[in-house]
Amino acid sequence: MAKDSDFLVQMNDIYIEGRSDETWMPIINGVDLTLRRGEVLGLIGESGAGKSTLGLAAMGFCRDGVRISGGEVYFDGIDLLAAGASAKRNLLGKRIAYVAQSAAASFNPAHRLIDQHTEAPIRHGVMSRAESEKDGMELYQRLRLPNPDEIGFRYPHQVSGGQLQRAMTAMAMSCRPDLIIFDEPTTALDVTTQIEVLASIRDIVAQFNTAAIYITHDLAVVAQMADRIKVLLKGDEVEEADTRTMLTDPKEDYTKSLWAVRAFQRPQKPAVLSGATPVISVKNVTAAYGPVPVLNDVSFDIHEGRTVAVVGESGSGKSTAARCITGLLPPKQGSIEFEGQALPSDYRRRNRMQLRQAQMIYQMADTALNPRKTIGEIIGRPVQFYMGLTGAAKRKRVEELLDEIELPAHQYIDRLPSELSGGQKQRIGIARALAAEPKFIICDEVTSALDQLVAEGILRLLARLQDDLKLSYMFITHDLATVRSIADEVVVMKDGRVVEQGPKSEMFQPPHHAYTDLLLSSVPEMDPDWLTKLLAERGIENIGDAAVTKMS
Amino acid sequence: MHPVLRITLQRLALGVLTLVIVSFVIFAAVNLLPGDFAQAILGQGATPEAVEAIRNDIGLNDPFWIRYFDWLGALVSGDLGVSYSQMMFATGMGGEDIQLIPITEQIAPRFYNTMFLAGLTAIIAVPISLAVGVLAALYRGSAFDRIANITTLSSISSPEFFLAYVLTLFLAVQWQILPSLASVTPEMPLFERIYTALLPALTLTLVVTAHMMRMTRAAIINLLASPYIEMARLKGISPIQVIVKHALPNALAPIINVVALNLAYLVTGVVVVEVVFAYPGIGNLFVDAVRSRDIPVVQICCLIFASAYVLLNLTADILSILSNPRLRHPK
Numbered sequence A: 001m002a003k004d005s006d007f008l009v010q011m012n013d014i015y016i017e018g019r020s021d022e023t024w025m026p027i028i029n030g031v032d033l034t035l036r037r038g039e040v041l042g043l044i045g046e047s048g049a050g051k052s053t054l055g056l057a058a059m060g061f062c063r064d065g066v067r068i069s070g071g072e073v074y075f076d077g078i079d080l081l082a083a084g085a086s087a088k089r090n091l092l093g094k095r096i097a098y099v100a101q102s103a104a105a106s107f108n109p110a111h112r113l114i115d116q117h118t119e120a121p122i123r124h125g126v127m128s129r130a131e132s133e134k135d136g137m138e139l140y141q142r143l144r145l146p147n148p149d150e151i152g153f154r155y156p157h158q159v160s161g162g163q164l165q166r167a168m169t170a171m172a173m174s175c176r177p178d179l180i181i182f183d184e185p186t187t188a189l190d191v192t193t194q195i196e197v198l199a200s201i202r203d204i205v206a207q208f209n210t211a212a213i214y215i216t217h218d219l220a221v222v223a224q225m226a227d228r229i230k231v232l233l234k235g236d237e238v239e240e241a242d243t244r245t246m247l248t249d250p251k252e253d254y255t256k257s258l259w260a261v262r263a264f265q266r267p268q269k270p271a272v273l274s275g276a277t278p279v280i281s282v283k284n285v286t287a288a289y290g291p292v293p294v295l296n297d298v299s300f301d302i303h304e305g306r307t308v309a310v311v312g313e314s315g316s317g318k319s320t321a322a323r324c325i326t327g328l329l330p331p332k333q334g335s336i337e338f339e340g341q342a343l344p345s346d347y348r349r350r351n352r353m354q355l356r357q358a359q360m361i362y363q364m365a366d367t368a369l370n371p372r373k374t375i376g377e378i379i380g381r382p383v384q385f386y387m388g389l390t391g392a393a394k395r396k397r398v399e400e401l402l403d404e405i406e407l408p409a410h411q412y413i414d415r416l417p418s419e420l421s422g423g424q425k426q427r428i429g430i431a432r433a434l435a436a437e438p439k440f441i442i443c444d445e446v447t448s449a450l451d452q453l454v455a456e457g458i459l460r461l462l463a464r465l466q467d468d469l470k471l472s473y474m475f476i477t478h479d480l481a482t483v484r485s486i487a488d489e490v491v492v493m494k495d496g497r498v499v500e501q502g503p504k505s506e507m508f509q510p511p512h513h514a515y516t517d518l519l520l521s522s523v524p525e526m527d528p529d530w531l532t533k534l535l536a537e538r539g540i541e542n543i544g545d546a547a548v549t550k551m552s
Numbered sequence B: 001m002h003p004v005l006r007i008t009l010q011r012l013a014l015g016v017l018t019l020v021i022v023s024f025v026i027f028a029a030v031n032l033l034p035g036d037f038a039q040a041i042l043g044q045g046a047t048p049e050a051v052e053a054i055r056n057d058i059g060l061n062d063p064f065w066i067r068y069f070d071w072l073g074a075l076v077s078g079d080l081g082v083s084y085s086q087m088m089f090a091t092g093m094g095g096e097d098i099q100l101i102p103i104t105e106q107i108a109p110r111f112y113n114t115m116f117l118a119g120l121t122a123i124i125a126v127p128i129s130l131a132v133g134v135l136a137a138l139y140r141g142s143a144f145d146r147i148a149n150i151t152t153l154s155s156i157s158s159p160e161f162f163l164a165y166v167l168t169l170f171l172a173v174q175w176q177i178l179p180s181l182a183s184v185t186p187e188m189p190l191f192e193r194i195y196t197a198l199l200p201a202l203t204l205t206l207v208v209t210a211h212m213m214r215m216t217r218a219a220i221i222n223l224l225a226s227p228y229i230e231m232a233r234l235k236g237i238s239p240i241q242v243i244v245k246h247a248l249p250n251a252l253a254p255i256i257n258v259v260a261l262n263l264a265y266l267v268t269g270v271v272v273v274e275v276v277f278a279y280p281g282i283g284n285l286f287v288d289a290v291r292s293r294d295i296p297v298v299q300i301c302c303l304i305f306a307s308a309y310v311l312l313n314l315t316a317d318i319l320s321i322l323s324n325p326r327l328r329h330p331k
Helices: A051-057 A085-091 A113-123 A129-142 A161-173 A191-207 A219-225 A243-248 A253-263 A318-326 A352-357 A375-387 A391-404 A422-435 A452-469 A480-486 A514-522 A530-538 A544-551 B003-032 B037-045 B048-057 B064-076 B084-092 B103-138 B143-157 B160-174 B190-223 B227-234 B239-268 B271-276 B282-291 B295-322
Strands: A007-020 A023-036 A040-044 A066-075 A096-099 A179-183 A211-216 A228-233 A236-242 A280-289 A292-302 A307-311 A333-338 A358-361 A440-444 A472-477 A489-494 A497-503
Touching: A007 A051, A007 A211, A023 A051, A023 A066, A023 A211, A023 A236, A040 A051, A040 A219, A051 A066, A051 A179, A051 A211, A096 A161, A096 B227, A113 A129, A113 A161, A129 A161, A129 A191, A161 A179, A161 A191, A191 A219, A191 A514, A191 A530, A191 A544, A211 A219, A219 A243, A219 A530, A228 A243, A228 A253, A236 A243, A236 A253, A253 A452, A280 A318, A292 A307, A292 A318, A292 A333, A292 A472, A292 A497, A307 A318, A307 A480, A318 A358, A318 A440, A318 A472, A352 A358, A352 A375, A358 A422, A375 A391, A375 A422, A391 A422, A422 A452, A452 A472, A452 A480, A472 A480, A489 A514, A497 A514, A514 A544, B003 B064, B003 B295, B037 B048, B064 B295, B084 B295, B103 B143, B103 B190, B103 B239, B103 B282, B103 B295, B143 B190, B160 B190, B160 B271, B190 B239, B190 B271, B227 B239, B239 B295, B271 B282, B282 B295
Parallel strands: A040 A211, A040 A228, A096 A179, A179 A211, A307 A472, A307 A489, A358 A440, A440 A472
Antiparallel strands: A007 A023, A007 A066, A228 A236, A280 A292, A280 A333, A489 A497
16 A cells, blocks of 8 residues: 555554564554544554554554564654654654553653653754743643643642643643544543543544544543544454444444443342341441541441442542451441451451451452462462361362353363463452352452453353352442442442442432432443533533532 | 651661660670780780789779760760770870870771772762663663673672782783872872872772662663653653653662662771771771770771761661652652
């Protein structure tokens, strides 16, 4: 294909490889990508699909251990793969900018925001320091950051995550580039924060007519942002179409399966008998880390065979409540009851039977499993510790547990965690919790690090186990779609307090508590006009963090 | 109170406590040394009566705790005491009228000389190590990186006296650029002083560079995978700027700590080098004092060495706290 001056970015038949263990493994296998001026292209796919790698390749950049092994990349007619390092550096930051996933990690902790903002304009001779500072404050204003004249003089740790993400967008705009690569800019944010960032990004990209590649795994988000969507799977392009066509009429089976994930829903269970003793009862718990109060008079019950979803933003006290239940953080006031009996507040004073009853499954299966132990040893440890089984009996029990989580025992029992995929590791986490034969399991954001399809598999497994073993779950999450699919009851937390609780059917029906309403309304929907409508309906002042601030 | 100030005061108090403990350890350890001053000074002619007389004279027969607290009390009030050899000299000359020279005056010029040598070495070694470390991180894996590593590692692996003699051989004997004896005197003008002390300073530079350079390199490379470094690269910043402006400020804490440890070594570990070059520093005095069991001098030297460690580590702690913007600018 000849290069075409209509396109700002033209990538032809790109092959990218990554090095692992001294061999080059393919990451991208012959993908084409074109982008016109002022156009926004959404790149979606699961983790490992090569979205970020392809996005960076559009800048002519490869991370260490990655190489572009074939194809062509043209930016505005410039052959980026043939261009020298210094020629590329003259484009980066000036005409092509990047917005990273975690703004908190991508801002240098040692420098103030404004100094990082002005760095590129000064380096490229676009503006003087004074001009760029003034321009930065204007951009902060446009991106609706609070105190735009002052916020730039803070260090990154003094600014919240959502604000940092907007400051990073401002930084990308500092030289008024022709192209910005957004690499999952809202994935690390709470829903209420995400919505403001999305609105800001969309607005400013339109104002300056900047072309953008928007990388995400969240379909509903990309539906709001992109003009066209390209779906990637394991380094191959699945299909590409304009946003509306893609949403209403996906051609490929894989795309359809992505669209269908949100369909999983469990039937509503009958109401709990009045007078039934809850498995776990949290009674008026107040807790603090040192002098910092975290929980304030929190009460909720979890009944046999039910799932209670605890939702709220980061910092609302969800995980702290779990730490109180497990006894890791003894509450200052209040008590935890198990089947009507108060548990000692400190886990060190609980006996083995009491410890056994409350097990945990963690968010990051990667770090929750000892990398030096085999799967058999990881699951065998609680089997031996709680159930007292050894030798052949222990091995048999571990094999049963592996069957339970749908991983064939003979294949997995001697492997190390590093030899498993993310979803399989999370299954091992589940088996380890089951090994104690508990009545109650705390699931702390167990699906948030997983791709949608894999997450759905985990949710289905948890649902089946609950039905088979009469387990009770406390399901900590910030993802309301997960709540909708798995919960029986919902507890909404904000700033260490329970603001609303009740059966799921009631929680998703109006009338809501104002905060619940805000949470629910902040979850992006597949409708490409959702954000526009919401902004028109409520006004920018009444969504996201702005609304939260008003409330408190 | 500002957190930095609070942490500084805490560390300072801890430093004082450490010194008190160290003073006890030194006193107890010196007390355990075999032989005593009386025997050492009398040599062959040590009759029990004579030994006993001298021991009584200099207070060696008092109980341990009394001697310790006497010594500590005098220290706190600024009196470092008088060396045994001075006391013997005074009694030998037969009278109270002879002016005793206190340890303070004995040590002061030596202390100044040692600090001068340490300072001179630091001025040469620290910038070189940092620069070589930064360049080695920038061109990691290149020939420059390997040569820097091999050179510094082989110099740290060789004994100091060997390095000292190699340098003397080339710089003083073969090419005759520098004097082989570093006998500085108080009257020397500054430049002559530097010139005279250059050979021991270069020897020490070779000894301390490796740690500092390798820590600089490692601390920087450790950060190169950070998202903010990638961000800087994607803003079109040149590689050397990325390292100096974006990686180095975040790598300072471990570097400062290694620098401080090495500076402390310069004050305390120079004995061998001072002896080789006949440099009139504390190390030389210390060796003489140990040989003649002159306990007050040994104790004070040990205490100076300990204080150097404590002070430099304290400074390093405070500087690495200051290099952390989270502590410098709380929310």
